Amino acid sequence: MRNTARWAATLGLTATAVCGPLAGAALATPSSAPASLYAPSALVLTVGHGESAAAATPERAVTLGCAPTSSGTHPAPALACAELRAAGGDFDALTVKRDVLCTKEYNPVVVTAAGVWQGKRVSYERTFANTCVKDAAMSSVFAF
Template structure:
């Protein structure tokens, strides 16, 4: 008789766990933020492409709800990114018609890379400038660090 009672209690416990267990767990976890993630790592270095460039500097920019990062001016960098709606090709030539573009014709390539997430979309970008002067006069502030 005791074995029948034990089986009934054990069966009832299993049934109760199966029925009530899922009710005690949250259906979905709430998102950490209502804003799409926007966190980027930007690097610059001398070389023709990212694979051969000697890295010189790397900065971070976080443009979600609050603007943070190691970029010298993260607010302006995020404003530049917003201005071109995340189109990094436009960002590389945003100031191409600048009046102060008196650069030498030397070829000492500088490559800029941007990797991370912009407004929820994965980013993997690379742009090579002929020299540092051209990068500083043509590119938006976001890429001049």
């Protein structure tokens, strides 16, 4: 009996949390303007040492917002947003610096990006042999 009461309370609270905001939208007048004309673009970027995001502890993390203006804790948000827009939001298509020479030292660095890019959910992870290789491959997006 106690389990049934807990489940009923949990489902009731979940329904209220999910459907509550929708009830206010139904009461909005037709003349209400949308909150924004831009699809959301907000990311959390991390860098850490390790072979995968699961095995690595993030050493640095920044936020990057790109719509309607560049913002966040990223040191160069305008440049990072411009590079992501040019790549169509594809992290693998970011510009690679060709004139960089890196050592063959193996000290893996993993980068991650999670959030929303132009209204679509983004989850990205990539491991590089070392910091030099990461910096040569990822332009300014993961330069923090």
